[in-house]
Amino acid sequence: MTENQPALTPERQVEAARKAFDEDIERFVRFCDPAQLAQADLETAVAEERAFAEVRARHLGKKSELAAAKKSIGRVAADMRPAFGQLVRSHEEAMVQQVELIEASLKEHIEAQRTARESIDVTMPGRRPRSGHRHPITLLRERIEDIFVALGYAIEDDREIETDFYNFDALNIPDHHPARASQDTFYTTEGFALRTQTSTVQIHAMQRRGVPVRMIAPGRVFRRDTPDPTHNPMFFQVEGLCVDRGITMAHLKGTVAEFLRRMFGPDTVTRFRPSYFPFTEPSAEFDFSCFKCKGSGCRICKNSGWIELGGSGMVHPNVLRAVGVDPQVYSGFAFGLGIDRMCALMYELDDIRLLFENDVRFLEQFE
Amino acid sequence: MLISYNWLRELTNTSLSPQKLRDRLTMVGLAIDAVEMHADDSVLDVEVPSNRPDCLSHVGIAREVTVIERKELVLPEPRSVKMAGRSADLTSVEIKDPDLCPRYAARLVRGVKIGPSPDWLVKRLEAIGQRPINNVADITNYVLHEVGQPLHAFDFHRLSGRRIVVRRAAHGEKLRTLDGLDRELSEDMLVIADAEKAVALAGIMGGEDSEISDRTTDVLIESAYFDPNSVRRTARRLGMDTEASRRFERGADREHVLRAQARCVELICELAGGVATEDAIDVYPQPFVSRVVEFRPERVKGLTSLNVKTDEMVRILTGLGFKSDYFPLEKFTAEVPSWRIDVDQEEDLVEEIARHSGYDQIASELPPSNIPGEYQPTEMKQRSLRRALNACGYDEAITFSFITREEQFELIPALNAEAQTELKNPIIEGATWMRSSLLPGLLNSLRHNLNHGIRDVRLFEIGRVFGVSSDGELPEEPLALTMIATGAAVEENKAQADRELDFFDVKGALEAAVDWMNLSPLVFAGTTAKHLRAGQAAVIKRADGVAIGTLGRLAEAVASAYKFRQPVYVMELDLGSLLSGPERGIQYSPLPRYPSVMRDISLLLNRTVALDEILSAVRNQGVADCRNVMLVGTFAGANIPPDKRSVTLRLEYRSDERTLRDEEVEERHSQLTSSLLQTFGAEQR
């Protein structure tokens, strides 16, 4: 339309704009039909959306035929103006409604396509380097330490190669006791012993700290056993010691029972049986109710309902005397148990040699 | 030890079933491993504590049962036998080494008829796993299991000179023992000899030559007490373990020698016929002195918290054979029975009373506490260390403390000696040396993994290493931390990794661990170490300059000795020294108020120039407002000469007073650049 063409009447102008709109929009109407819309892939839909935006601007924008027609209202007879207004409005509303319908449909379609294309498989592995694992002995040692620190115990540590004094004499082990024989105990060529129990730390701790004392000492110990599924020449023990005025076997029982409840669960029952150890008198072995079968009998407890765990007793007066503590004034209890053994029980290890083979397939089963 | 229930019932009139006995005996300290049926009998397998040899017999167990059941022990009645002649007129006993043989009694039974034992005796012995031989041998065995006294019967006529000499063996003296083995003896072994030769290993086993046979008519019954250590030593040396040695080693009852012998003689006369001598020759150079123990009943409560009535204490002690007038009741003395070698002080009596009152009667309570618990000073740091290394993919390993001899590793500085502590009596072949490095153990573990098809392995161990003893002092035992890494930088739940591990993975993990422990950062410098490949070896120093270990790629020679075909990176340091090093202080600094300007610089320089040198050169320039320098990256290859590399750094310029203008930054940066180019003879890229 140019300036010098004869001007259409405003009414005709509106009709013409509407007709042009209808022609241009025809190819987009299909997008209101879900079946036809589904056939448009993302790229087509995006291109059509862009094309449609142009169509909309052309027919409904400020420079559109319709806008021009609206401005021509001055040329309409005054009494016809309301009718003209009505005409313009009805066309405009119909056009806008249709445009918005198509637009919304396209937009939704595009969004759905994009979402589908960008969806991820949330079951793919999280991005992280492989994690390492603590050794099962460490897991148990840390738990044991946590329990006893909470009970007011100090954690102690000491040498692994020892003199006979710490490994035997001070522990009241008689000169000819079989434990001293080189059949059972490793000796260095200089005649030192590889400690056969962490009880050595009792002596060091009492010498260092004096009494009263409360301590546990986890650590490596050595005995001359040929490796087999139930033996290793090196294993881990934890020794406990509590010396004060007025300590009795009731305190020993209470402490061990509390420890085992915290370790194996609140229902754990502990049983003490008389036994013999050179460094305690009276002496007791302790068993606890099987955590697996709760006492009814199973493979772990050899059908007895009880699991033997360690040795204990009231510190022998000779041991107290060896570190200059008067057994008439102070008394104490001591206990010892095998961490490896606990480990074998808890994780049902069928061969404890696995503990020191460090097969990654074994290690990665723990925490 | 096996105990026949029927036999026990004869001695105790027990009304407890075998199962009940099992429980009750277990709870007084005689754990019963099993109860098994044997014909019409039940057999209890008793685990006798090593300090209770008195319980290695039916009478010993019976005594405990009678105290449990408040009954009386029913000992076999002495029987009258035909007697004639005095032993001293027929034979003689001479003890040449009374230190090893404090008592020896000999008695004869003449005119015996050797034959099979009666059924009841055979049944008894078979029930407790003993093999019947002939009546005389079976009777000695029977009495041993009844009262615990080992006895030996000699064919009297096979004894040269018809006499007994108890002496140490001559050097190289030979004896064929009853098991048919020829034994070569040494001078510290005690033998029973006749006029000419050894006829028995004292307290262990008789000789074949004087064994009872079908033709035997006269027997000499030995009942003696031998020194426990002597018997143990000899038995161990000869690899022997017999019913007799087991009892003598732990300590027999020397006061019971004659009674046991009489019982044996009575049974022989009854079951094999014959006439006994009227008495025994009893040589007793070291008579037994019974021990007396002072006892305050209040100590029972003091040590165990048990409230036991004094008459109950008296009952228990009396039942167990202790003698006392129990006066005054607050503090009396008790005479220890000769068979209780384990009792010599008050606490021992407390235990007797406690175990027969029942440990289950003791209360269970926590002791009052006024001491706070505490970890080892470095425990929390060590926990951080473990977790940091876990997070970096390292599994914790534990290896044996004894290894084969290893001389190819550079040790941590705390162990300056090259020597290793040697074991006198190793148990694993070759593992004769206490480790002075954790590397051999970890490398063996690595080899184990590689042999099982696992090629991506990262391990660490924390453990003591051992120096060598000098001047009779104990060897040093510093704590070491060791890491090894090989294979790919694997990710969790993924089969394939993007790259192989290298030096910087190990270094990075160690640095992370140091951060987790809140220690000052470590310093690394190129070095040489005998187990590390040249050019890929670093010495590790604490922030204060103390060298504590090494890190690098395992040298080819070492790797091939372990048959490794892929690069292995190893790190070992003195953990004690690391943990005692300076901590990383935390000091807040205010956030910058004015913006920073970043400038990159790429330098082309000799490969031998270490990044650390460049970074310190930048810091030492003291260029105004230059706040930080960091590595962007390095580049080599392509069009860069092989002896060079390009290093790109990013510098941060910032003032605390105002926003820097571009010209100011430019001026500072070009000043720094030209200075670096000059210092390192570098070109700018």
Ligand SMILES: [Zn+2]
């Ligand atoms: Zn069970």
